[in-house]
Amino acid sequence: xxxxxxxxxxxxxxxxxxxxxxxxxxxxxYSVPVLGLIFLRYADHKFSKAHAKFASRGSDRRSIGxxxxxxxxxxxxxENARFSKLLQLPEGADIxxxxxxxxxxxxxENEDLKDVLPRTYNRLDKDLLVSLLKSFAAVPMDxxxxxxxxxxxxxxxxxxxxxxxxxxxxFTPTSIVKLIVEIIEPYHGxxxxxxxxxxxxxxxxxxxxxxxxxxxTGISLYGQEKVAETIRLCKMxxxxxxxxxxxxxxxxxxxxxxxxxxxxxxxxxxxxxNVDKVDKERLKDDPRYPFGLPxxxxxxxxxxxxxxxxxxxxxxxxxxxxxxxxxxRGSELEIRRKLLEDRAVDVMVSVGPNFFYTVTLPCTLWFxxxxxxxxxxxxxxxxxxxxxxxxxxxxxHREWTSEHIEFLSNIVRxxxxxxxxxxxxxxxxxxxxxxxxxxxxxxxxxxxxxxxxETQGWSLxxxxxxxxxxxxxxxxxxxxxxxxxxxxxxxLNAEARELQERIAENVARILGVR
Numbered sequence: 001x002x003x004x005x006x007x008x009x010x011x012x013x014x015x016x017x018x019x020x021x022x023x024x025x026x027x028x029x030y031s032v033p034v035l036g037l038i039f040l041r042y043a044d045h046k047f048s049k050a051h052a053k054f055a056s057r058g059s060d061r062r063s064i065g066x067x068x069x070x071x072x073x074x075x076x077x078x079e080n081a082r083f084s085k086l087l088q089l090p091e092g093a094d095i096x097x098x099x100x101x102x103x104x105x106x107x108x109e110n111e112d113l114k115d116v117l118p119r120t121y122n123r124l125d126k127d128l129l130v131s132l133l134k135s136f137a138a139v140p141m142d143x144x145x146x147x148x149x150x151x152x153x154x155x156x157x158x159x160x161x162x163x164x165x166x167x168x169x170x171f172t173p174t175s176i177v178k179l180i181v182e183i184i185e186p187y188h189g190x191x192x193x194x195x196x197x198x199x200x201x202x203x204x205x206x207x208x209x210x211x212x213x214x215x216x217t218g219i220s221l222y223g224q225e226k227v228a229e230t231i232r233l234c235k236m237x238x239x240x241x242x243x244x245x246x247x248x249x250x251x252x253x254x255x256x257x258x259x260x261x262x263x264x265x266x267x268x269x270x271x272x273x274n275v276d277k278v279d280k281e282r283l284k285d286d287p288r289y290p291f292g293l294p295x296x297x298x299x300x301x302x303x304x305x306x307x308x309x310x311x312x313x314x315x316x317x318x319x320x321x322x323x324x325x326x327x328x329r330g331s332e333l334e335i336r337r338k339l340l341e342d343r344a345v346d347v348m349v350s351v352g353p354n355f356f357y358t359v360t361l362p363c364t365l366w367f368x369x370x371x372x373x374x375x376x377x378x379x380x381x382x383x384x385x386x387x388x389x390x391x392x393x394x395x396x397h398r399e400w401t402s403e404h405i406e407f408l409s410n411i412v413r414x415x416x417x418x419x420x421x422x423x424x425x426x427x428x429x430x431x432x433x434x435x436x437x438x439x440x441x442x443x444x445x446x447x448x449x450x451x452x453x454e455t456q457g458w459s460l461x462x463x464x465x466x467x468x469x470x471x472x473x474x475x476x477x478x479x480x481x482x483x484x485x486x487x488x489x490x491x492l493n494a495e496a497r498e499l500q501e502r503i504a505e506n507v508a509r510i511l512g513v514r
Contacts, residue, residue: 008139009154015135016155023128031159032229034132035236036103036118038152041136042240043075043106044083050074066109073242075113081105087133095129096122112244116235152240156198156233161397171197172270172320173355175400176365177204180268180318182409183347183367188218189265192310194252195303196223199234201268203241221245222258253278253302260310261287267307267315273322273363274502275299291338295331297506300324305335307368308344314371316346321366323350324499326460337458340450343373345381347412350462352387354398362387364462367412375416381453382415383462384408384445403429411445414438443469 020030050072054064066076079085081102089098103117121129139151153174160171181204188209193201202221209216221238223245225231234247248257252271276297283293283302288309294301300322307317325332326348339345347367353360372378386408390398400408406424413420415438420430433441440446446465456464 009151012135012139012151013155013158016132017158019128019131019135023125025124027159027162029123031155032118032233033121033124035152035155035159035233036121037099037132037136038155039117039236039240040081040099040102040106041083041139042152043077043081045139046074047077047082070110075106075239076109078105078109083133083137087137094122095126095133096124099129113235113239116232118232152237153200153203156200156237172200173399174200174204175405176270176320176351176355177201177268178402179349179400179405179408180320180365180367181205181208182405183349183365183412184266184268184316184318186219186266186268186316187212187214190220190222190263191266191268192222192258192260192264193267193269194224194260194306194310195269195271196225196234196247197230197270199223199237199245199247201270202234202243202245203237205266205268206241206243216243221247222264223247224250224252224255224257226251252306253299254282256286256288260306262309262312264310265312265315267310267317267368268319269303269307269317270320271299271303273300274324276505278302291335292331294335296328297509298328298332298502300328301332301335304339304366308339308370311368311370315369316371317366317368319366320351321364323362323364323461326364333458336460339368340381340453340458340460343378344368344370345460346372346377347382347384347415348460348462349384349408350387350466352390352398354396355390360396364460366460377416379450380447381450381460382412382445382447383465384411385443385462385466388443410434411438415447441469442467 016034020027023030047069050069053072054068069076080098086095086098086102089095099121100119103119103121107113107115107117156171157174177200180201186205186208191202191205193199196202202223205219205221206216209219221243223234225234225247226249228249231247231249235245238245238247246258250257276299278297278299280293283289288306289302290309291301291305303319304321304325307319311317326336328336345366346369347365349365349367351363351365353362356363369377386400386404389400389404389408391401391404393399402424403426406421407426407429410420410422410426410430411434414434420426422430433439433444438447443466446462446467448465452465453459
């Protein structure tokens with residue numbers, strides 16, 4: 001009977017984390033080699049299955065070679081790269097060197113993986129490597145579906161959580177990615193992520209397509225990322241999910257390596273928030289910024305415009321953005337107004353605190369749709385406040401469940417006159433709020449017109465439109481309400497501190513100039 005993947009992920013992580021705890025390694029030194037071994041075990045699993053399949057056909061007139069494996073979508077593994085060979089090495093063997101050689105051999109036989117796989121295993125303790133090999137060898141051969149992809153993703157998330165700020169640079173929490181994918185519906189076409197990190201947006205896009213019984217071959221993946229090591233994580237992540245993409249290294253503000261304007265059907269991203277010191281002189285004639293450059297020393301509107309301009313005339317984008325981008329004044333407000341007047345903004349979703357590993361602050365999900373100009377939604381924007389919808393993972397982290405994601409996606413589907421989905425269990429919540437059609441629900445969702453938005457100073461903050469849910473007197477629970485108010489106060493205090501820091505930096509810069 002196939003293993004329960006969730007239990008397997010937890011068991012493998014528990015073993016790997018215990019080994020790290022008993023070593024002198026930091027999480028950042030341990031993560032890439034461990035992810036590399038998951039990749040190697042995945043590649044060996046696929047190769048072994050294909051090998052057995054070829055063997056079962058009996059003798060053939062010709063010998064089976066690399067091209068036969070690759071035709072089956074399987075990475076070709078030379079003999080010294082087989083997981084079983086590494087496990088059978090004698091006690092005195094240099095295991096670190098052997099794993100490095102295995103990775104090198106796989107790269108030599110599979111051009112797409114050139115310079116991708118880790119080769120630092122000689123730095124790890126021999127006993128630690130033996131224990132890790134044995135731990136991953138315990139993954140059963142009858143494992144189903146995308147199990148190795150799920151294991152890899154689970155480990156990525158755990159490493160990101162333990163690495164805090166650095167972890168958030170390469171990993172977007174899966175529930176956030178899943179909601180973005182469900183709302184933009186990337187069934188087919190070119191998908192672009194100009195801040196692609198470890199590739200989670202691509203992986204969930206493929207999962208979405210597969211879930212809706214379509215061919216994953218109908219999508220093509222394009223990414224850009226500035227950090228070389230993160231690109232390696234991304235390419236391994238794609239490989240363990242049976243995917244490939246055109247992932248290039250570059251700083252997105254200055255380098256448009258995919259010649260993006262008007263090229264893509266879908267754009268998804270989780271860019272860094274509130275980046276300063278971008279050299280705007282280098283951006284003056286860049287077609288990716290059609291609404292102008294912000295005067296403020298903040299790159300949020302540069303990212304937003306680059307996502308917008310990458311879309312073709314019917315393209316959709318979904319991305320994570322700092323809350324401040326929805327209310328910023330001055331030149332940033334003017335850019336936001338032009339974006340709204342172009343009828344590109346479709347849906348805005350408020351996300352509560354503690355969803356991310358880098359910051360505890362809340363954020364907003366933006367959804368653009370350049371094709372909505374031809375629909376009845378042309379002069380409307382849907383605002384959703386999802387801040388009070390979450391499952392607590394631990395004291396410092398939250399996520400959405402599958403039912404939460406389906407419910408939020410269904411609100412958007414009703415707004416777009418699409419059929420709702422209920423297989424994740426959202427029927428009860430849907431029936432409570434929506435009688436088979438979209439309705440504004442105080443405290444949850446509101447469709448605003450462009451005229452409404454203009455009267456609010458072109459703000460895209462959902463809280464300004466959605467309002468507060470009505471409470472019945474006998475439903476009032478003092479302790480729960482006090483917790484909610486305290487949480488909101490903490491969030492506002494954190495935002496205030498962030499604004500104070502930015503104001504202080506700007507004042508110091510102005511005084512320095514004078």
